Amino acid sequence: MHALPDEVKEKIGAVSNGSEINLTVESDLSQDGLMGRQWLVITKDRVYVVIPNHAGPVVQHDVAIKDLVDVKAEALVGNGCLICNVKGSYIPLIRYSNAMAKEFGHAARRLEALIKEEEPPAPTDDDITRRCAKCGFPLETGSDVCPNCVNKARAIRRLLGYVKPYRKLTIAAACLMIAAQVMQLAPPYLTKILIDDVLGRAIPYRGHVPAVLKAHLLHMLGLIVLALIGTRLVATVMGIFNSRISAYLGSKMIHDIRMELYSALERLTVGFFDKRQTGAVISRVSQDTGALQEFLAFDIQYIFSNTLLLVLVLAIMFQQNWRLAALTILPAPFASLAAMLIFTRLRWVFRRVWHRWSKLHSVMSDSLQGLRVVKAFAQEDKEVSRFERRSHNLYVASMQAEQTWATLLPILWFVLTAGQFIVWYAGGIGVVEAGVKIGTLVMFLGYIGMLYGPLQIVTRMWDWIGRCLAASERVFEIMDSQREESDPEHQVRMSDIKGQVKFNKATFGYDKNHPVLTEIDLDVLPGEMIGLVGHSGAGKSTMINLLARFYVAQEGTLEIDGVDVRKIHLDDLRKQIGIVPQESYLFSGTIMENIAYAKPDATPDEIIRAAKAANAHDFIVNFPDGYETQVGERGQSLSGGERQRIAIARAILHDPKILILDEATSSVDTATEKQIQEALATLVKNRTTFAIAHRLSTLRHAHRLLVLEKGKQAELGTHDELLAKKGGTYAKLVEMQTELSKTVGVAG
């Protein structure tokens, strides 16, 4: 319920004689379809729509609830409208953008209840679009985490949680890395000693160094070169160990994350996958975890070690000669700023390249997958020109990206290394005028060379962290999504279901405001076969989705053996429900493995019995590899009828108490259908069966038929009863099919 502005409240008070306000909803569109506001106000007996006006609010609509016949929150394109039927005349009451669809959907249901003089439904979480207080991003039901404003520190902490089990190794890797960095600091310092204290001392003698000094200097020279080799060697060895440990840590941690992600995926609701493309989900598992691996294994260390190196180098430089050090780092702030700007720009251009790549990819996969269609309609040239356009776009984008890269990076490098010239010049003056030793100058140049890498990395650090956070957000979203079974401990164990099924005024819609099934009432006895009949889109498959508990009814209940299906332990439920789907999905593996999918410990004898019952045994044995024939990815090497019969054998072996046949014979010819029919006849015996079929003749064996029409229960009865109903939906459907088969008969 939205708060009303005072002047609107006053206005309503005046026109309604102070009636109590039941519900108010504010729309985000004005009456004339511009961005704006207007209000829907419901009192106990009237509905008002109030619009703002420069002279104060005006009542645009004022309708008595007793005059309303019905109210609908209609979904339009990009907006919605509350449309009401007032004494037979339809009025678009108030418009709103889709952002408010849930709120107005609730208002419509509330009005509906008032019209029918029922108790108005209380608003649930689903009836308001909960939004992030900070950015307005809509939050998913049951989640308070705004993907947009996710607490970055928390995401990083959670990510670091995966490091915890490997604490010791991580610390070891870090120590090695720090030691290697400290080692790196030695060479410039040793060089300084070499120049100032060894070589420098020999120079004044112009090649005639006294023997004692010569021996000492040569000894020193040898030692220093050895030390140089030693430090480099130790640093290299430590580097190797560090990288090996890091590689192990990164791969192992990402394996942990990937496993957690995948097992979360398998336990998500069907609804999650219905709303997303499988490809996008797969990319989360592969690419996003890859990005995390890069971060956990390498980026963290880079960031850490380079920051450390930066601090150490600066400390030494300042300690040696603070004036020169200060001059050296003079360009650093500018360089960092330039780097930040340049990398932002580069991110934009490369993101665009990526975007265009993916567009090109989609054209390619589209037309190659549909190659037969392309050829059949002789559209190769069109596909080539479609590709050409995308490829051209990509070429422009990548050229610009590469050129930007090629231009900006050298500039950045120039700015970054500008400190070098300052050191040469200021240091040179120091040598000439102030007695700075040459070795110190060379050492400075050595250290300054070591600054560039860390400076670059520190400036790119935010970019990496951002990328990692984006990936982690997508990964964590899946991990935190709603599981199918939220509270397994409080669920009823039912290891032996009898098969009595009862729909109790069950109402369901994939979107709550648009019910696909409305108030379905059906009581099915154990062992009974129910045929579901209706036009496509009537709600048959949705009923099956409810039965298998892929979705749950929003209103009313569905009971199995008198227990609410929501309370039955999911394992028990699914173990006793078998589905033969329209498109039989076979996993890659052998036919035997596919039949025994739900019962891996089945004996060969059981498998053969099941195949035999499914009319599949004979064709299987005729394959050279028999039951051990590989069906390949998606079982492409089998015909539709063969795949279907393997799926039936799978269901027979599964031995479910409740069986669902979803258009099990739709994709096969008549001869095969007959074989499948026989197979099904064996399968349905003594099981509660729900069967959907387009060919009504398939449903002759059904005890009763439920005819659905636009989500509502239209007719229920035996085949004969329904046929006897002149003008009934079923009778019409049968008549239509008989005529159709006649036509086919004549044409064929």
Next chain:
Amino acid sequence: MMNEDKLREQPGEEEPRTEQEADDSVGVKYLGPDDFILFKSDGGGLRLTLKDEKSVLRVKAKRSFPFTFPTKYISLRDGNDEEIGLIADLADLSKEYRRWIEDDLEMRYFTPRVKSIKLIKHRFGGVEWHVDTDCGPKRLITKSVHDTMTEVEAGRYVITDVDGNRYEIFTDDLDDTSRVKLGRLI
């Protein structure tokens, strides 16, 4: 472009049709300006009477080609969403009818047109846009560009925000700075 004449059903001369072939289930029923009478109720709803046939209490207008032919091939449908008939071109109708139907279409296909882009900001998990549309200024949030922008034709995009609202961008409409901002994105 499609040849409109070809799309229109032409019974008669060249290809004589039998009764059976003109079956409702395959035929396209075009409504000429004289085939129906339209009424608009005080509340704004549309009613229709089909000459010599029936009266329809609730009429909805839907576009067959929302992008290419927004005022042609308009499907008039009844409350149960069954087609009453197609109007080949709204221009054939009287001014009043045309306006009524266009009002209904405007409402059904609410797609503000972006006039300028003030800001495009990449956020964690999405893109935030500050735009001016022909329906007023709007701040919208979309998922990544890849998922939200559809190129309807060259230089014309439809973006869908996280709520399912739609906005249209014609690159020719935009000022230079907006175009540059958009160009960086796509």
